Amino acid sequence: GAVVSQHPSWVICKSGTSVKIECRSLDFQATTMFWYRQFPKQSLMLMATSNEGSKATYEQGVEKDKFLINHASLTLSTLTVTSAHPEDSSFYICSASLRGLSSPYEQYFGPGTRLTVT
Amino acid sequence: AQSVTQPDIHITVSEGASLELRCNYSYGATPYLFWYVQSPGQGLQLLLKYFSGDTLVQGIKGFEAEFKRSQSSFNLRKPSVHWSDAAEYFCAVGASGGYNKLIFGAGTRLAVHP
Numbered sequence: 001g002a003v004v005s006q007h008p009s010w011v012i013c014k015s016g017t018s019v020k021i022e023c024r025s026l027d028f029q030a031t032t033m034f035w036y037r038q039f040p041k042q043s044l045m046l047m048a049t050s051n052e053g054s055k056a057t058y059e060q061g062v063e064k065d066k067f068l069i070n071h072a073s074l075t076l077s078t079l080t081v082t083s084a085h086p087e088d089s090s091f092y093i094c095s096a097s098l099r100g101l102s103s104p105y106e107q108y109f110g111p112g113t114r115l116t117v118t
Numbered sequence: 119a120q121s122v123t124q125p126d127i128h129i130t131v132s133e134g135a136s137l138e139l140r141c142n143y144s145y146g147a148t149p150y151l152f153w154y155v156q157s158p159g160q161g162l163q164l165l166l167k168y169f170s171g172d173t174l175v176q177g178i179k180g181f182e183a184e185f186k187r188s189q190s191s192f193n194l195r196k197p198s199v200h201w202s203d204a205a206e207y208f209c210a211v212g213a214s215g216g217y218n219k220l221i222f223g224a225g226t227r228l229a230v231h232p
Contacts, residue, residue, distance in 0.1 A: 034219070106164070109163070
């Protein structure tokens with residue numbers, strides 16, 4: 001149980017275009033979803049936290065107009081990288097927190113999406 | 119502010135040898151602590167977690183970790199490493215301030231020699 005999927009697993013786009021990444025909780029309702037960015041051989045950097053039906057909360061330094069997050073339902077959150085540039089190339093990982101879980105900080109992670117901007 | 123330190127960036131062990139990955143945290147109250155493992159190009163998998171109770175916690179894949187409040191540590195151990203354990207290991211602590219966020223350490227990359 002507690003499976004999180006991401007789609008696509010990898011994507012290549014041209015500079016200036018936008019790309020959308022989906023994050024789904026397959027067998028549970030996610031209270032909260034998180035979006036992380038990971039550079040090669042580095043740790044995860046939290047970009048934003050989203051709750052269903054409300055605006056995402058962005059971490060300091062993350063451009064909310066560039067990284068649009070929509071949490072349309074308890075099982076789906078999307079991250080749209082707008083007007084992508086090569087420096088946006090990275091590994092993006094989402095995670096979900098399970099409603100009613102006894103361990104409130106526990107997160108279930110998706111497999112990640114590799115974005116390459118050419 | 120909470121923080122997590124993983125002092126070892128890289129560790130190399132021989133297959134069958136024991137393993138200990140270090141993790142130190144900074145947190146005022148009793149922390150929620152986690153160890154995750156990441157294989158190349160993959161997401162994170164939870165190995166084990168600690169919230170309260172017995173300070174020695176057992177996880178999946180034969181891993182265990184011990185919470186030591188006096189040392190602010192939560193080190194991960196495995197008595198006999200397998201080649202498939204080669205991966206990146208992240209220690210994390212639950213952050214205060216709402217939203218149940220996690221703060222991750224920098225990670226330790228484990229290599230296993232045959």
